[in-house]
């Protein structure tokens with residue numbers, strides 16, 4: 318979709334076209350993502366939400382966000398893991414059918430980032446709850462372009478048995 322007055326960005330179009338081709342060859346359909354914010358400042362989540370706006374419009378590249386974890390191929394996690402969200406994250410991950418993978422977005426998903434050792438951080442890390450993170454996208458926050466490029470780079474390395 319092209320908005321009047323907003324020309325398409327050639328970089329996004331190029332990455333998007335490759336994503337679409339790669340996703341189709343891996344899944345034979347679209348890639349479905351479930352996003353859980355476990356305690357972000359809101360910026361990483363905003364960048365993820367921006368992927369679905371009319372500028373990025375990632376649905377046309379074969380990527381969609383779903384409400385039910387039972388429909389998801391991958392889990393996208395933003396934010397430091399807060400105590401209140403640890404159980405919700407585990408339930409979401411457990412409800413997803415396999416094969417599944419996990420993408421963490423933003424520096425605080427790994428080591429707490431700017432939140433450091435805040436009192437509300439869960440004792441476990443995200444990795445402990447979801448059994449290992451497969452793709453981490455660094456940044457504070459990463460831009461939508463960085464998210465798309467990292468996802469493309471990752472999907473292109475998926476071995477055939479996991480496709």
Ligand code: SF4
Nearest residue numbers: 357361423424425457
């Ligand atoms: S990584 Fe930075 S931008 Fe993202 S949620 Fe954490 S503090 Fe916010």
